[in-house]
Amino acid sequence: MKIAVVGANGQLGTEIVKVFADEIVISLIQSDIEISEIGSVKKAFAKNQPDVVINTASFLNVELCEREREKAFLVNETGALNLAMVLEEQKIPLLHISTDYVFDGLKKSPYEENDTPNPLNVYGASKLAGERAIQANCSRHYIVRTSGLYGHAPCLGKGANFIEKILARSKEKSELRVVDDEVLTPTYTLDLARQIRALVKTGGYGLYHATNNGSCSWFEFAREVLRLAGSSTRIVPVSSKEYPSEVRRPAYSVLSNSHLASIDLDRMPQWQESLAAYFE
């Protein structure tokens, strides 16, 4: 299989390139393809004719998206549309990464693929617009929503991942105060990359949720990080009101991998198991 990875130097892209190392991989970074420009997208796939394109590229800094609405939609909606149109013309399947932030967090049980999205912020709205552009313009698509990514490569849009930030702070402070009223599923990029590899070979196009299994608050996640690191730093659960933000975030954005499970393809381990694997 010949796979093109857009955003190949990003946190998830780096892991996808590694997981497909025994196949033919075309790694595309922003100097090779600017997804918001249709001419650049056409040029990138004029010579390279992959069997599938995996798009991880996104403008994903939630605070910046709020301030730079036009850019958020340009990259996350128009970028997705450009890929969809060019790949549809060439009959190349597109696997596109989306987010749990398409939901408003009011549900009290894990969101399934057929739950109605209702984003609370510009990032979520622009990612949902991207999903819809792909659904309307690319017949061979997989849309994979995920959440709380961490991996060994840094997130280019946001910097160090949550784990590394907690570990760094635990060395500077005797007490950490972490929000306990935002619940999600932290997801290890290595697991997600392996899941994507399994999915992309099925030809079963559609919308998928793919996160590690289980859920926790940011506080519970940080507590487990400190435990695994053997840190004695005290950790205290606090309300998100303690950290006022210009951006509204869903209080509960746990996703159920229902579609994957229905085709017997849910390969995602429990989040605690994956976090321990990350530490190894």
Ligand SMILES: NC(=O)c1ccc[n+]([C@@H]2O[C@H](COP(=O)([O-])OP(=O)(O)OC[C@H]3O[C@@H](n4cnc5c(N)ncnc54)[C@H](OP(=O)(O)O)[C@@H]3O)[C@@H](O)[C@H]2O)c1
């Ligand atoms: N990180 C999370 O916690 C999280 C949670 C849920 C969903 N997601 C989704 O997962 C995907 C991957 O995220 P990630 O953590 O791997 O992010 P990342 O490390 O910031 O990687 C994003 C990649 O996109 C590239 N890119 C950005 N704008 C582009 C443009 N206009 N044209 C071409 N390439 C562009 C970046 O390249 P440059 O840096 O060179 O611009 C980078 O390689 C995204 O779709 C994101 O929405 C992430």
